[in-house]
Amino acid sequence: MEDIEILQDIDWDNLTFSLTPARSMYIAEQRDNNAWEPGKLVPFGNVSMSPAAGVLNYGQGVFEGLKAFRTSRDRIVLFRPENNAVRAIDSAERLCIPPVPKEMFVEALLEVVRDNADYIPPCGKGSLYVRPVIWGTGEVLGVKPVQSYTFLVFVSPVGNYFKSSEKCLHLKITNKFHRAAPRGTGGLKAIGNYAASLLPQKLAKKAGFDEVIYLNAANENFVEELGSANLFILKDQTLVTPSLTGSILPGVTRDSVIQISKEILNLEVQEKTVSVDEVLDADEVFCSGTAVTVTSIGKITTDETFRIISGGKIGPFTRRIGEIFSEIRNETVNDQFKWLYPVF
Numbered sequence: 001m002e003d004i005e006i007l008q009d010i011d012w013d014n015l016t017f018s019l020t021p022a023r024s025m026y027i028a029e030q031r032d033n034n035a036w037e038p039g040k041l042v043p044f045g046n047v048s049m050s051p052a053a054g055v056l057n058y059g060q061g062v063f064e065g066l067k068a069f070r071t072s073r074d075r076i077v078l079f080r081p082e083n084n085a086v087r088a089i090d091s092a093e094r095l096c097i098p099p100v101p102k103e104m105f106v107e108a109l110l111e112v113v114r115d116n117a118d119y120i121p122p123c124g125k126g127s128l129y130v131r132p133v134i135w136g137t138g139e140v141l142g143v144k145p146v147q148s149y150t151f152l153v154f155v156s157p158v159g160n161y162f163k164s165s166e167k168c169l170h171l172k173i174t175n176k177f178h179r180a181a182p183r184g185t186g187g188l189k190a191i192g193n194y195a196a197s198l199l200p201q202k203l204a205k206k207a208g209f210d211e212v213i214y215l216n217a218a219n220e221n222f223v224e225e226l227g228s229a230n231l232f233i234l235k236d237q238t239l240v241t242p243s244l245t246g247s248i249l250p251g252v253t254r255d256s257v258i259q260i261s262k263e264i265l266n267l268e269v270q271e272k273t274v275s276v277d278e279v280l281d282a283d284e285v286f287c288s289g290t291a292v293t294v295t296s297i298g299k300i301t302t303d304e305t306f307r308i309i310s311g312g313k314i315g316p317f318t319r320r321i322g323e324i325f326s327e328i329r330n331e332t333v334n335d336q337f338k339w340l341y342p343v344f
């Protein structure tokens with residue numbers, strides 16, 4: 001790769017998970033049920049649309065989130081972008097949005113990352129968060145799919161989601177709110193899912209918790225996931241995670257944790273229903289997601305009780321999984337699963 005300069009005017013040592021606008025974004029349009037028109041890069045900035053746009057009135061929109069990294073071999077890579085492309089297709093189909101073909105989706109990611117490569121933090125100091133969105137931008141009054149759509153990809157350099165990598169979360173298992181109904185949109189990245197998670201999150205933070213764990217809406221017998229991360233427990237050297245019943249987002253990181261655990265750590269992995277008691281009784285509990293990567297959960301509170309997990313510290317297995325992720329992404333070990341998609 002030719003040397004990509006790194007911008008000098010960003011404080012790379014103090015990045016947080018917040019928006020730092022980059023140079024450009026990708027935008028493509030789809031009109032009147034025709035094919036997606038070729039997209040182009042434009043300066044990052046505001047977009048204009050009718051106040052009657054479907055996305056603004058009825059939430060006809062989906063999004064994705066993934067990261068690009070600068071590796072120790074001075075390459076720039078995306079992490080498993082084809083998985084996000086496929087998930088975006090599934091999400092779009094459920095919301096009557098014309099899906100963006102996989103090749104076009106990945107090509108758009110590459111174009112934006114290449115044009116903003118100098119915004120990618122130095123290796124080990126963070127990543128370039130890539131946010132594709134597909135919005136119904138056509139006008140509508142009655143509740144129905146619109147006639148035109150916009151596919152847009154913007155990026156932002158980000159650091160850790162939580163201030164310290166040693167952070168252990170304190171979570172509340174909530175039965176005041178549900179995230180996703182059976183046969184609803186919980187298994188997809190529909191934008192409306194996230195607006196509904198703001199109040200539970202806000203109330204949890206006000207009460208001193210970092211986030212909530214949601215129960216299944218049908219009978220509240222099982223844990224599902226957090227507002228934006230999947231849940232894992234380790235018990236007696238078996239890794240357990242709630243099975244994908246349709247109301248849980250099929251996380252790319254979740255899938256990666258499962259593969260690392262099976263193939264590298266030789267652990268048994270079970271995808272099944274997981275009760276609250278199993279979570280409280282676990283040796284280690286952690287959550288996984290693009291934003292949080294792998295984050296330890298050190299304390300869990302329910303309405304009746306609370307439990308300190310793994311002494312309130314990061315357990316050895318959780319730590320090892322996190323290290324393996326970093327090693328693969330930084331290319332300090334062989335990418336045996338072929339997860340890294342070269343940008344340069």
Ligand SMILES: Cc1ncc(COP(=O)(O)O)c(C=O)c1O
Binds near residue numbers: 226251253
């Ligand atoms: C509800 C929800 N669960 C889980 C995840 C983790 O998914 P991924 O690992 O693909 O980021 C996310 C983040 O995208 C999410 O929004």
